[in-house]
Amino acid sequence: xKFAINTHDLWRLCVVIVIIAAISLIAHVQVxxxxxxxxxxxxxxxxxxxxxxxxxxxxxxxTLDTCGTAACADWRYEIRLQLESGMTEEQIVEDFVRRFxxxxxxxxxxxxxxxxxxxxxxxxxxVALGAVALVFRRRRTEPVAMPASPAPTTRYQDLLEQDIAx
Amino acid sequence: xxxEIGLVAGFLSFLAALYAVAASVYGERFARSEAWVISGRxxxxxxxxxxxxxxxxxxxxxxxxxxxxxxxxxVSSPDMPDLFRMTALWGSQAGSLLFWSFLISGFxxxxxxANWNAYRRLMPYAIAYMMASVAFFIGLVVFIExxxxxxxxxxxxxxxxxxxxxxxxVAPSAxxxxxxxxxxxxxxxxxxxxxxxPMLYLGFVGFVIPFAFAMAALASGDLSTNWIKVSRRxxxxxxxxxxxxxxxxxxxxxxxxxxxxxxxxxxxxxxxFLPWLVGTAYLHSVMIQEKxxxxxxxxxxxxxxxxSAVIFATFATRSGLVDSVHSFARSGIGVxxxxxxxxxxxxSAWLILWRRSRGELRDEHRxxxxxxxxxxxxxxNFVFVSLFIAIFWGSFGAxxxxxxxxxxxxxxxxxxxxxxxxxxxxxxxxLMGVAPVSAWGIxxxxxxxxxxxxxxxxxxxxxxxxxxxxxTNPVALFGYAIVLMSGxxxxxxxxxxxIARRRAHQESILTALWxxxxxxxxxxxxxxxxLGIAIIGLGVIGSTLYQxxxxxTLAVGESMSIGDYDLRxxxxxxxxxxxxGRVMDIAELTVLRNGAExxxxxxxxxxxxxxxxxxxxxxxxxxxxxxxxxxxxxVNWDEISANRATFKVYINPLxxxxxxxxxxxxxxxxxxxxxxxxxxxxxxxALRLAPQPA
Numbered sequence: 001x002k003f004a005i006n007t008h009d010l011w012r013l014c015v016v017i018v019i020i021a022a023i024s025l026i027a028h029v030q031v032x033x034x035x036x037x038x039x040x041x042x043x044x045x046x047x048x049x050x051x052x053x054x055x056x057x058x059x060x061x062x063t064l065d066t067c068g069t070a071a072c073a074d075w076r077y078e079i080r081l082q083l084e085s086g087m088t089e090e091q092i093v094e095d096f097v098r099r100f101x102x103x104x105x106x107x108x109x110x111x112x113x114x115x116x117x118x119x120x121x122x123x124x125x126x127v128a129l130g131a132v133a134l135v136f137r138r139r140r141t142e143p144v145a146m147p148a149s150p151a152p153t154t155r156y157q158d159l160l161e162q163d164i165a166x
Numbered sequence: 167x168x169x170e171i172g173l174v175a176g177f178l179s180f181l182a183a184l185y186a187v188a189a190s191v192y193g194e195r196f197a198r199s200e201a202w203v204i205s206g207r208x209x210x211x212x213x214x215x216x217x218x219x220x221x222x223x224x225x226x227x228x229x230x231x232x233x234x235x236x237x238x239x240x241v242s243s244p245d246m247p248d249l250f251r252m253t254a255l256w257g258s259q260a261g262s263l264l265f266w267s268f269l270i271s272g273f274x275x276x277x278x279x280a281n282w283n284a285y286r287r288l289m290p291y292a293i294a295y296m297m298a299s300v301a302f303f304i305g306l307v308v309f310i311e312x313x314x315x316x317x318x319x320x321x322x323x324x325x326x327x328x329x330x331x332x333x334x335x336v337a338p339s340a341x342x343x344x345x346x347x348x349x350x351x352x353x354x355x356x357x358x359x360x361x362x363x364p365m366l367y368l369g370f371v372g373f374v375i376p377f378a379f380a381m382a383a384l385a386s387g388d389l390s391t392n393w394i395k396v397s398r399r400x401x402x403x404x405x406x407x408x409x410x411x412x413x414x415x416x417x418x419x420x421x422x423x424x425x426x427x428x429x430x431x432x433x434x435x436x437x438x439f440l441p442w443l444v445g446t447a448y449l450h451s452v453m454i455q456e457k458x459x460x461x462x463x464x465x466x467x468x469x470x471x472x473x474s475a476v477i478f479a480t481f482a483t484r485s486g487l488v489d490s491v492h493s494f495a496r497s498g499i500g501v502x503x504x505x506x507x508x509x510x511x512x513x514s515a516w517l518i519l520w521r522r523s524r525g526e527l528r529d530e531h532r533x534x535x536x537x538x539x540x541x542x543x544x545x546x547n548f549v550f551v552s553l554f555i556a557i558f559w560g561s562f563g564a565x566x567x568x569x570x571x572x573x574x575x576x577x578x579x580x581x582x583x584x585x586x587x588x589x590x591x592x593x594x595x596x597l598m599g600v601a602p603v604s605a606w607g608i609x610x611x612x613x614x615x616x617x618x619x620x621x622x623x624x625x626x627x628x629x630x631x632x633x634x635x636x637x638t639n640p641v642a643l644f645g646y647a648i649v650l651m652s653g654x655x656x657x658x659x660x661x662x663x664x665i666a667r668r669r670a671h672q673e674s675i676l677t678a679l680w681x682x683x684x685x686x687x688x689x690x691x692x693x694x695x696x697l698g699i700a701i702i703g704l705g706v707i708g709s710t711l712y713q714x715x716x717x718x719t720l721a722v723g724e725s726m727s728i729g730d731y732d733l734r735x736x737x738x739x740x741x742x743x744x745x746x747g748r749v750m751d752i753a754e755l756t757v758l759r760n761g762a763e764x765x766x767x768x769x770x771x772x773x774x775x776x777x778x779x780x781x782x783x784x785x786x787x788x789x790x791x792x793x794x795x796x797x798x799x800x801v802n803w804d805e806i807s808a809n810r811a812t813f814k815v816y817i818n819p820l821x822x823x824x825x826x827x828x829x830x831x832x833x834x835x836x837x838x839x840x841x842x843x844x845x846x847x848x849x850x851x852a853l854r855l856a857p858q859p860a
Binding site for chain 1: 424425426430432433533544548551552555556559560563564568572574575576577578579580581582585586715716717718719782784812814
């Protein structure tokens with residue numbers, strides 16, 4: 001079978017390739033443009049204000065706004081998208097807690113855990129205060145000890161006293 | 167050779183430490199033999215010499231690049247500067263435990279040398295407790311985290327890491343080891359890391375001395391104030407080092423971690439803060455026992471709680487109990503450390519209760535007034551302990567309990583700590599202002615009020631200046647008022663003393679101040695420490711409540727504004743190679759204020775190609791004044807053109823007061839610990855009565 005190609009066919013092929021390339025180029029520019037400079041009304045400060053209230057679900061004890069991992073960069077981008085979609089700060093925090101648990105917030109959102117977390121130290125302090133009060137109350141009825149006998153003296157003092165005694 | 171020296175010296179030091187414990191207890195308690203007790207004492211020195219040899223062997227191995235030693239291979243690399251080779255000694259678990267053992271052994275040897283003659287009755291027991299702690303840590307080094315294990319290639323080609331050379335094994339080639347060496351964790355390649363860990367370790371291990379003497383008092387029955395006299399300066403030294411360690415840790419975090427702050431309420435930061443809280447409570451409460459013979463049981467409890475908190479902090483940091491950036495190493499030491507901590511705390515508590523049940527820790531006076539200095543010190547202790555409880559709960563209690571019993575993980579972060587701790591800190595600053603003007607025994611509110619008049623007036627004037635400078639937030643004003651009052655009390659009390667002396671001795675005010683400070687260094691050192699803490703308080707309030715931050719992307723030549731500052735992005739220097747191999751991307755910015763150029767700063771990101779974990783560091787560029795810090799981080803940049811870069815910028819008002827206050831605190835502690843041998847009253851009287859030479 002003989003395969004022949006004429007000048008017209010070549011010309012048509014070139015036109016098709018150029019059109020495809022142009023479409024690809026425009027499409028690429030549009031995608032790249034979207035990646036480099038997203039058209040957004042949400043500022044970095046708005047994103048960070050929320051990210052600062054959330055802890056990295058992967059690392060320990062690092063807030064999302066300061067965490068340098070790629071995962072946290074993605075989560076910050078997600079917060080940006082959520083803000084753009086109209087979600088409030090409260091809704092975004094709730095969404096993160098629903099997905100990753102109470103460990104992503106500085107104090108748990110679950111009412112029981114929150115009450116336990118914030119109330120327990122004060123309860124412990126109150127118990128300690130009660131114990132101190134009880135001890136002092138009992139002490140008032142206890143006899144006081146005689147002042148401790150002169151403590152065994154230091155070598156320096158011994159030497160001095162020996163010198164003075166002659 | 168160095169590995170073998172280290173192995174042998176380490177093992178022998180472990181045996182010597184155990185021998186010191188056994189000989190001291192046997193000699194004093196059972197054989198009543200001076201020879202045994204002296205032998206135990208000598209074993210303390212031998213332990214120190216041997217562990218020093220082991221430590222020096224590892225240090226030399228690091229400096230001379232002996233990569234066959236696995237520890238050296240894991241924390242250093244050929245391109246590291248000498249400073250970081252030195253600091254690599256504490257750059258990972260095994261080396262830092264060896265360094266810790268060296269320090270605690272040094273403290274034990276120093277305390278034995280300094281106090282052997284003066285406190286002979288306490289020494290055998292004190293040695294037993296000190297050396298039991300030393301033996302425990304050396305045991306961890308020898309048996310669990312040995313820094314002297316080496317790389318070997320077995321006949322079948324497998325590469326193993328063992329302390330002793332396996333049969334038929336050969337050493338890997340030196341060049342191959344050097345090529346693959348890990349290098350130090352980038353976060354630790356900072357000048358602060360040359361100082362911060364040794365200071366923190368010195369603070370931690372230093373508390374073994376007061377603990378050991380308290381336990382010796384309980385065990386020997388010498389419950390006079392001897393144990394307090396002998397341990398006071400050691401406790402002050404440990405407290406000083408711990409304070410320095412905490413301050414330097416904050417400074418390191420501020421410079422290196424790149425988040426604009428100095429204290430993140432991270433569990434391991436908090437773990438180091440916990441012993442400081444109880445240690446500070448002890449340093450106050452011990453004065454009541456010295457002056458009034460009160461709170462004997464409480465002081466024992468505090469000094470033991472301090473060392474127990476030290477061991478707990480070490481356990482939490484090193485076992486990975488609560489994960490954080492600090493938990494750089496996890497290994498098999500968790501269980502033994504927990505057992506040691508639990509055993510030490512249990513035995514100590516039992517000894518206190520036993521002595522107390524025998525009526526040997528009964529107070530000599532009762533509280534007479536709630537405004538007396540001793541009552542206010544008790545309140546101060548209560549607040550310190552409450553802070554301890556709140557911070558312990560937030561850092562460890564709640565996360566552990568929720569995980570164990572509620573099947574959920576929670577993190578209590580800055581939100582929690584900033585809700586719970588401020589009322590306690592406010593109370594602490596109020597007491598810091600009030601207690602110095604109260605009197606021992608009986609005191610009246612009217613008298614205290616009179617003494618507070620001048621400090622209150624000065625605080626009002628200072629507060630007016632803050633309001634004039636634009637501070638209007640009522641919370642900030644309240645905080646400033648309390649902190650200023652506590653600081654002015656320290657200043658006024660010092661000046662009042664100097665004026666009285668000046669009148670009495672016709673001296674200049676500076677001479678009078680110097681004479682007062684040297685005659686009563688504890689009191690005036692204490693005032694200086696209070697002043698330092700007040701200045702730190704001003705810095706904390708300013709930088710916490712008035713911090714401003716923004717993040718913006720700039721093209722080269724563009725500017726952004728924050729507060730009174732304008733910041734112009736000039737250019738980006740990409741891929742700059744430093745001597746140690748790190749690759750730096752440096753942004754250059756010009757800082758302007760009111761249109762005038764005032765500084766050029768260079769925030770940067772460092773990339774460490776050979777590091778396996780955490781290989782990027784964000785180093786801030788900062789323009790510092792007493793008023794504030796302009797702190798700039800390079801967040802991101804256009805890789806190809808370098809035309810656009812994103813910066814995160816903070817203004818941290820008054821933050822530098824924290825570091826300046828820290829320096830004053832250090833000066834005050836040094837003054838308070840200044841050795842001044844006072845003569846007992848009867849000796850002074852005898853000297854006065856003695857005939858004077860013609």
